[in-house]
Amino acid sequence: MSELDKLTQDTIDEGGVLALLYFDIHGTDKDTMIQLGTGLVQKVLNENGVVFARGEIDEPMEQEDMFSTSLELKILTRDVVSFAEVCGNFSPFSMEILEPQEFKVPVSSMQDLFMFVSSTTHDYKKYIVQKLATPEKGEEYAKNLKARADLGKRLLGRKEGEPNE
Known part of the structure; x- marks a missing residue:
């Protein structure tokens, strides 16, 4: 061999x-x-x-x-x-x-795999929206992204044992 x-x-x-x-x-x-x-x-x-x-x-x-x-x-x-x-x-x-x-894939690897797919898809969607959206739709999308980021922070805080706001 x-x-x-x-x-x-x-x-x-x-x-x-x-x-x-x-x-x-x-x-x-x-x-x-x-x-x-x-x-x-x-x-x-x-x-x-x-x-x-x-x-x-x-x-x-x-x-x-x-x-x-x-x-x-x-x-x-x-x-x-x-x-x-x-x-x-x-x-x-x-x-x-x-x-x-x-x-036979460990759960942690599957999570990494699906996070890669999710983040890549998100990046493509963001790029497309930024290139094709009207200014109003672009602002709406930016607000949605901020709300999504805020929700993510809250969820991470909950996961780490911080009290809910």
């Missing part, structure tokens, strides 16, 4: 995820597309929880002055939350989980 195979198996045994992620890349310059694919692999490698990542870029195809290609990225993460974060941050157009065949 090679060192990489041992690392992979040990990581999976400890809750890791081995998967293939697929990305599409489009552009007008073949060399730039290959550089973009290489840069994407490097960015993924720097993500928290990524143990290794290796990418293979298909030969770009030309069609009407544009080039298109795909990148297959084999990735090993230390846990399902790290895997979800990579997917959320980089938006592959498809994925295939290779290992494990079943997940």
Whole structure:
């Protein structure tokens, strides 16, 4: 068994995820597309929880002055939350989980996973509202955010045993 195979198996045994992620890349310059694919692999490698990542870029195809290609990225993460974060941050157009065949995820990891999904969704909604809303709707949204933050502070205080206001 090679060192990489041992690392992979040990990581999976400890809750890791081995998967293939697929990305599409489009552009007008073949060399730039290959550089973009290489840069994407490097960015993924720097993500928290990524143990290794290796990418293979298909030969770009030309069609009407544009080039298109795909990148297959084999990735090993230390846990399902790290895997979800990579997917959320980089938006592959498809994925295939290779290992494990079943997940047994602690509640704390599930909470982290759902908080990531929730906060990412919130950030997208906030961005969309700020870009598309009328000034009046934008002010209403800002008030709702403040009320939400105040409620969050109260809930945290209750959780830490502080008296309710």
